[in-house]
Amino acid sequence: MRKVIEVTHCDACDKKGEEREATTALSVAGESWDLCNEHGLKFRDYFVALFNTEMTTAQSA
Template sequence: MARRVVETVTCDACSKKGLEVTGTVTLTIMDDSYDLCDEHGARFRDQLRAALAPSLDVALSA
């Protein structure tokens, strides 16, 4: 009989709250890797984008 192993990936951020939400996004920063759900993936993307983008003041003064 053939067997198949199914691995479930859960969101690391949701797991800290005791929730089991499917991880759909992987965030990798150097050697660290995090599995995130869509909501947390979007939240971290927006925070990183804001932190790394040039500030509005610098853009207006150019």
Template sequence: MEETEMARRVIEEIICDGCRTKGKDRKGVTTLTVGSDSYDLCQEHADRFAAYFSNLFGETTTDAVAA
């Protein structure tokens, strides 16, 4: 009897670090890096950090270039 190998694919899912601490598994869509620390974030947490940094620093370089 001839053996056939089955095709397999490993899929890695990135989970939001902020949600994981609350016991939730939400898909991470972006990575925030501050110095040597990196955090995978869902869209909600990414938006929260973007708003926080916008309030903290004001207009970003990207916004200034787009204006």
């Protein structure tokens, strides 16, 4: 029996020539990006600041 494991890499790291495993996905208006934990947190913080929301509000949405 053979098992195939597919690893998805972070799109942001890939642009810098690095290979890091994606742990989260970001989707906005039909566009999607796979992100590592570091980039996922950066985008989360960006959107929290952009929409002037608190972290607890953003996490529950």
